[in-house]
Amino acid sequence: MSMMMHWLLLLLLLVSFGSPAPRFSDKDICLLDNNKLRQRLKHLQDLLYLYELQLKDILGNTYHRTKSELFSGNRSVQHETLLPTTSGNLIVYDQDCSAVYNRKSTTSGYYRIRPRADREPFLAFCDMSGGGGWTVIQRRSNGKENFDRKWDDYKLGFGKFQGKNDEYWLGNDHIHDLLARGENSLKIDLMDWHGERRYAIYENFQLANEQDNYRLWFGTYSGNAGDALSGGSNFEDQWSASHRGMQFTTSDKDHDRFLAGNCASENKGGWWFNRCHAVNLNGRYYKGGRYSGPHDDGLVWSTWHGVWYSLKYSAMKIRAPFFIDSGSGDGENSQGS
Numbered sequence: 001m002s003m004m005m006h007w008l009l010l011l012l013l014l015v016s017f018g019s020p021a022p023r024f025s026d027k028d029i030c031l032l033d034n035n036k037l038r039q040r041l042k043h044l045q046d047l048l049y050l051y052e053l054q055l056k057d058i059l060g061n062t063y064h065r066t067k068s069e070l071f072s073g074n075r076s077v078q079h080e081t082l083l084p085t086t087s088g089n090l091i092v093y094d095q096d097c098s099a100v101y102n103r104k105s106t107t108s109g110y111y112r113i114r115p116r117a118d119r120e121p122f123l124a125f126c127d128m129s130g131g132g133g134w135t136v137i138q139r140r141s142n143g144k145e146n147f148d149r150k151w152d153d154y155k156l157g158f159g160k161f162q163g164k165n166d167e168y169w170l171g172n173d174h175i176h177d178l179l180a181r182g183e184n185s186l187k188i189d190l191m192d193w194h195g196e197r198r199y200a201i202y203e204n205f206q207l208a209n210e211q212d213n214y215r216l217w218f219g220t221y222s223g224n225a226g227d228a229l230s231g232g233s234n235f236e237d238q239w240s241a242s243h244r245g246m247q248f249t250t251s252d253k254d255h256d257r258f259l260a261g262n263c264a265s266e267n268k269g270g271w272w273f274n275r276c277h278a279v280n281l282n283g284r285y286y287k288g289g290r291y292s293g294p295h296d297d298g299l300v301w302s303t304w305h306g307v308w309y310s311l312k313y314s315a316m317k318i319r320a321p322f323f324i325d326s327g328s329g330d331g332e333n334s335q336g337s
């Protein structure tokens, strides 16, 4: 009987270990777990930023009003459909450059757009290359425009809105209104002083309202300029230079994480500074590229040429993500005819 038990045990042992699973060393398992935890942590941090953003937005707004507007909005939609489609000689403005493009206006240029019916229309450059429908929110090309400006200028917008290379900032209120209408992608076109071009695309680009100091949010990166908006490659850089979740700072309104000073004063332009930056597209315009000085205040995209190289050209533009699928992703540089 005891012999029988012995064999049974042996059989059980053979069954348990008969087909050995691929063995990892303890170190491998540790590394795997570590990576998984790190990914999970990154994911949770992203979520935390997003929820903070949403919470601030909720606290900064009177949402009972928005809800009732939504409710009455449903009714007014029905009501509107009863109205004639053309009412006199009222000019109807497109909500953004995608809407302009969809109306078969495929020539790049300045158009008057109106993302919110209760606010005045304004001029913006519509870039109809690279799939079309891009609303340009920022452009640097010649250093003629002063970007070292205060809060109200960045709030309302400034610059020239005439030539196709004129420098401007569309205005944080306008950008917020454009982005508040739905999901948007941000594309950033860059060029250095040798004429080489790079680009970066961020999904889910968002800007909070003024009560939350136009706090920045963006999702996944793609492109060939490097993910500088996230602060660079190592965790330490990201902690001090990532622009995700940062509020907007100007020389007269400091919302950065640099306690000893004001990043906008040091870096000569309004931006979503951390302490302080890995990207500074509103910085000082240095001709020639390499520069030096007490602060890295140039037109900087750190993951391409580092912080001590000031780029020749930058353009920030937005459009709904579904447009990306029909476009090429990269700018084809083919201006619409």
Ligand SMILES: [Ca+2]
Pocket: 254, 255, 256, 257, 258, 259, 260, 261, 262, 263
């Ligand atoms: Ca500060």
